[in-house]
Amino acid sequence: MLDISKIRSDFPILSRQVYGKPLVYLDNAATTQKPKCVVEKIEEMYYTLNANIHRGVHFLSQQATDAHEAARVTIQKYIGAKSSNEIIFTRGTTESINLIASSFCREFCKPGDEIILSTMEHHSNIVPWQLQQEISGIKLQVVPLNDRMELIIDELEKKINSRTKLISIAHVSNALGTINDVNRIIEIAHANNVPVLIDAAQSVQHLPVNVQKMDCDFLVFSGHKAYGPTGMGVLYGKEKWLDKLPPYHGGGEMIASVSFEKTTFNVLPFKFEAGTPDFIGSSALATALDYISDLGLDNIAKYEHELLEYATNQLLTIEGLKIYGTSPQKSSVISFLVNGIHHYDMGMLLDKMGIAVRTGHHCAQPLMEAMHVDGTVRASFAFYNTKEEIDKLVAGINRVVSMF
């Protein structure tokens, strides 16, 4: 059982007011709020431990290096990776996918080779591959969704052929909340010798994720969506793949030796970490993941599911409200529209009541097109949200409906 009022006291921002009303923050899929321990870790590191890592012989540099590498081990354990060499620090999910798209296509793809995505992908898992279409001549195959906005796995299976080089798929959709059956997808892919990249931007903070059990080849996520700092993300890759991939960015730290005749590259994970990394952000992210682990991902998943069920039932009492994404396997995201009311108007009016939701296409325009809408209103819940806040959302929507 989670002690929600105790948890809320760890997040000072939740007790602030907007427009003179208590903040109801339901935009957690965009970014999560930060517990005190994360902010305090950043402060502590700048005040006591700030020195550039890896290259220094002095005390502070060595301590900062130790903290950065300890954070890598925390992340390794959090996602159940075999080795900390498989954890690459990036700026976020977007950079992690760009890294793989660039390095993977350069090494393994020739014109006509195919990458499989799905209709529900975030633009971050579409556009990097489109950039590679132009560079490497690859083709994209897109798996469609059924009426509940679930990925049609049979269609995915049909799209695999001898030209398929990789499947890159979201674990959880940011716009719908649909949880994809990634275990099944990976099983099918591996039976065909195709590696799989999992976009876990919307899953690692909600569900237990173990990359060895899942057996994915790559997995990516962002720190800021998991109660950690912005500008900090992770790329996990099996060592056998990362070893074969060429570097993405060039610069300091990723090299073994440099001359104008020949430059050689560093070992994993440093080969993919050019330049000074966010060595403060890494410890802050590790602190955030420790905070989640202390609450327990099973407890979080159970409580957030309760919020999802409660909110779904309450929202469906509103006449004319339609929920987009009705899979029984959902995380705590609800996308909806209310008859005739533009999502932007709904979002603006809810905001004036202190309720923060997201409106628009949620960086998933192909999905919106498939649903024949130009956007939705999205309420996304975290473990610090409460049923009382959901009641405020429902009352707020009813008020907007009465205005129209």
Ligand code: PLP
């Ligand atoms: N993938 C998914 C499923 C997301 O929800 C997001 C962000 O909303 C991203 C990728 C991109 O994450 P970031 O902007 O942190 O790089």
